[in-house]
Amino acid sequence: MSPAAGKDTKRLDSPAIVPFLKWPGGKRWLVASHPELFAIKHRRYIEPFLGAGSVFFHIKPECALLADINIDVITAFKGIKMHAEDVTLLLEEYHHKHCNDHYYKVRDDPIPESLAAQAARLIYLNRTCFNGIYRVNRQGRFNVPIGTRTNVVLDTDNFTAVSRMLQKAELRNSDFESIIDEAEEGDLVFLDPPYTVRHNKNGFIKYNETLFSWDDQDRLAKAATRAAERGAQIVVTNASHSTIVQLYGAGRFKFQTVSRFSPISATAKSRRQFEELVIISKRRRRPSGSK
Missing domain, CATH: 3.40.50.150 (Vaccinia Virus protein VP39)
Known part of the structure; x- marks a missing residue:
């Protein structure tokens, strides 16, 4: 039996973690x-x-x-679970480069190969697209236009803490x-x-x-x-x-x-x-x- 059995689910010693994605219908x-x-x-x-x-x-x-x-969602969580520091650095790079042309280049270019890069790409597009909507075309390509938000790196980001939490989780597509x-x-x-x-x-x-x-x-x-x-x-x-x-x-x-x-x-x-x-x-x- 897990150590959590019989214990309160609210852990008072744990800091609050803000979800790193904005998802339609999120709770x-x-x-x-x-x-x-x-x-x-x-x-x-x-x-x-x-x-x-x-x-x-x-x-x-x-x-x-x-x-x-959604494989992109699971990839983003796996990327942070395994490569939190790399994802952070890539998002900082996205933050400095963000503009209309860069957004559409990232959106329309082939998906990168590394897990960290795939995670950072989804988070970047999610944070800067219109209303945080996730939508793909018939070819399975993300096709949401750019939105008005420009902050790629947020004050609430704590990928180290997220990674630590995800070590206790199994992730599946x-x-x-x-x-x-x-x-x-x-x-x-x-x-x-x-x-x-x-x-x-x-x-x-x-x-x-x-x-x-x-x-x-x-x-x-x-x-x-x-x-x-x-x-x-x-x-x-x-x-x-x-x-x-x-x-x-x-x-x-x-x-x-x-x-x-x-x-x-x-x-x-x-x-x-x-x-x-x-x-x-x-x-x-x-x-x-x-x-």
């Missing part, structure tokens, strides 16, 4: 507004939709399995289902899939419906249910919509609605307060007489 706001959702004792932390890793950096688990279907199927009793699984529901009250945009369809949502709910039945603790975030509630059902899960401000919009006028759904597995009842 910085959720851990800041509702940290109680993640105050769950666990043996291992599992996150199959890693993105910026806001919840991972908030919890600071002693043992973690982190995954994402993988579909979510196989990762969830590894969850066992005592594990905490956080699921933050792309939202594929759009309706008048919620307004979430279907960013990548071709990559994450309604069939994927159904597959996710079934995998989460199986993991909950094995005794894993499940926390899911999704669009606040009746179809999502029906997908999970009230037998194994309970539901909580939270509000957030969504900045992903072309104009400030169209940015509104949105509701999101938090789906939490109910504690599994042990058979009578068991210890």
Whole structure:
């Protein structure tokens, strides 16, 4: 059993770490507004939709399995895990060279070979592209235009601390289902899939419906249910919509609605307060007489 078993997930002796990526749908706001959702004792932390890793950096688990279907995300995390100092130096170089021409040269040039260079490239593009959006064309090439932000090196950067945290984590480029199927009793699984529901009250945009369809949502709910039945603790975030509630059902899960401000919009006028759904597995009842 991991040393984290039976211990509080909040480590008071650890400095706060700010996620180094800005990711659409990221959960910085959720851990800041509702940290109680993640105050769950666990043996291992599992996150199959890693993105910026806001919840991972908030919890600071002693043992973690982190995954994402996006190879660029996993490469960035691996680059910092293994070559934090090199990534820092490369970002400083990007910072000094940043301009319109340099951005498009980096974006359109072939992807570099070294792990550190690949990580630094993604972080640079993420920090200077429009709204921190990740989008690729049909050839799989990043094609987001330049944004207004010019700071490549941030005061909150602490890649040494990030690297230290990631030494306790296994990183995988993988579909979510196989990762969830590894969850066992005592594990905490956080699921933050792309939202594929759009309706008048919620307004979430279907960013990548071709990559994450309604069939994927159904597959996710079934995998989460199986993991909950094995005794894993499940926390899911999704669009606040009746179809999502029906997908999970009230037998194994309970539901909580939270509000957030969504900045992903072309104009400030169209940015509104949105509701999101938090789906939490109910504690599994042990058979009578068991210890």
